[in-house]
Amino acid sequence: MKNLKCIGIALLLLCLFNCNNEDLSVEEESLQKKENTNDFQRAGLKPIGEGVMMQAFYWDVPGGGNWWNTLDTKMADWSNAGIDAVWLPPVSKAQNGPFSMGYDPFDYFDFGEYNQMGSTETRFGSRTELTNMIKTAHDNGLSVIADIVINHNSGGDSESNAYTGGNTWTDFNPLSGNFNRSSTDFHANNIHSNDTGAFGGFPDLCHHQTYVQDWLWKNPNSVAKYYRDVIGFDGWRFDYVKGFEPWVVKDWKNEVGGFSVGEYWDSNVSTLDWWTGAAEVSAFDFACYYKMKDAFMGNDLAALNDNMLWKQNASKAVTFVANHDTDEIINNKILAYAYILTHEGYPTIFYRDYEEWLNKERLNNLIWIHNNLASGTxxxxxxxxxxxxxxxxxxxxxxxxxxxxxxxxxxxxxxxxxxxxxxxxxxxxxxxxxxxxxxxxxxxxxxxxxxxxxxxxx
Incomplete structure (x- = not known):
């Protein structure tokens, strides 16, 4: 009888162990499925796209490593005004070190902690200041959008390149020790000579290389997963997506989730609509931008009758009046904001318009109108x-x-x-x-x- 009792207890423990393992497997599978969708969102944050995005920088913001601290002081006010997401400039160390706006990336894992490229901090500050600022944003319900520059790199050393027959600046050995690169990782290489577009003579990353894919989004310590899980980013703004195929953005988004928008700089609505369908993410509505330019700078509001991405696919349109690259709607700019903040699409406000150039009270009123009244077709x-x-x-x-x-x-x-x-x-x-x-x-x-x-x- 004693032996039977022992056997019964053993069977019970075995059952409990197996049941617990099954529950754990289900939980892990659920988490894995969550990780591999574009539904990723941290608890306590406003849903991205229901409010207004703030572009939290402009070209040549003050140097000296204090920008993250400056933004930290803005988060509560922006959240109270109705902002739901904050788009940051590229956060990692670039070739021009303390002078760079980040669009010449060198070390994707140096957020202002390694002494390379002429400085330890980036133009914007230190890693600690960055993560503190992101925490403040999260504490105020704001998602944080990373500006991802993966078309090109800058700052590599010269090396002999078998694919070009000469030397190229493609030898990257960042101090973080992550994502070392060589000529094989750029165009031309053993796979093909080029992709859809290079930029500014910089070494052009080849996204068909498995090694590049692994480091950018696939591996557990990839750029995408490190930015999401360690630094705390919630979404992505992809720079110069004309330079590579839309499947790159689609694969990144499917791997790590998060709100995603691409900078496909083209005024053709059909082209923008094609790209959003192929990449399965949003795009900045450049068609709307140029029609607003015609309307408000050209003094012909009839131009607003013309087609725009938000009219063709509002769920994929991110509208804007100005950004760090282009700020051509100068006359009647507040009228342009009245337009995007009352119409369909996900509107973006430019930092300098909100903080320096336009009437903040009027913009806050328009944000409130957008968030509370602007619904439906x-x-x-x-x-x-x-x-x-x-x-x-x-x-x-x-x-x-x-x-x-x-x-x-x-x-x-x-x-x-x-x-x-x-x-x-x-x-x-x-x-x-x-x-x-x-x-x-x-x-x-x-x-x-x-x-x-x-x-x-x-």
Whole structure:
């Protein structure tokens, strides 16, 4: 009997051990599946894309290694204003060391801790300052977007190159000891002579090399996984994606997840739509940018009738008025922000526009309007040289009507809304009218000169 009891206990323990192992395997499988989707998001953060993205830098921000500390002080205010994600410049050590904006990457694993390329810190600060700033962003519910430059590298030593018959600057031995590179990892090499595009004469990475894929996104200690798991990044902005095939971005996103947007600098809507489909991520809406330039710099709001990525595929369109590379919409810039912050797509605000150049109170008001009123599909009600009116039809809410007036005098216009016998008001405060819509949903609204109004249910 004693032996039978011992056998029973042993069987019970064996069952418990196997059951626990099965539960662990299920949990590990679940985590692995989570890791291999684009649904990755840390607990406690605002969903990316429901608010507004802040581009948290501009070209040649102040040097001296204090930028991360500067941004650290902004996170609470940005979150309170309705920002949901912060896009940082490239964070790793580049060839120009303390002077570089990061777009000439040398050591992907040096965040300001190794004395190489002329400095220990990057232009923006130290690794500790970077991770502290990211923690502050997370504490305020903000996701942090990494600027990923994987088309080209810079700063390698000269070496004999069997594929070119001469010497090339392709010998990379970073002090971090991670992702050493040689001529085989660049074009030309044993696989092919080139991919879709090189940039600025820099050594052009070959993403078809398994070694390059492993270090960039596949291995447990890859750039992508280190940035996500150790540094704390939540998403990716891919630089110069014209320089390599869209499957590179797709594979990266499928491996590590996170919100992803590519810089495909092209005004052709069909091309942008093709790329977002092939890469399975978002793209900056350059078609919208150039049409806004025509509208607000060319003083012809009828240009806003033309096609844009957000009109073709709003879920993949990241709209913007300015960025670190291009800032051509100077006149009537606040009108351009009124446009993107009331229309479909995921809008981005440029740091200098928000912090230095434009009226922050007006931008905060537009952010609030975007986050609280701008839902549903878009219907353009009127567009001519000086006036543009559109309505958002609401999705679980009332929607809105935006009236942009580029003329030098107040304008009024009768429009058909989605509301019958309803009091509406201008949520910008630019107009004091509070009209009641007719039973047939028509109402007269107004907008001040060189300005805008945004109407919704009172």
């Amino acid at each position: 878009t219907t353009i009600l009127h567009a001519d040289t000086d006036e543009y009116i559109a309505k958002r039809n609401g999705s679980g809410g009332n929607g809105l009507v935006v009236y942009i007036n580029n003329s030098n005098s107040w304008q009024e216009r009768w429009i058909e809304t989605n509301w019958s016998n309803t009091v509406i008001k201008d949520f910008t405060g630019h107009s004091g009218w509070e009209p009641t819509t007719q039973s047939g949903k028509w109402v007269k609204i107004q907008a001040p000169p060189k300005s805008y109004s945004v109407w919704s249910v009172k």
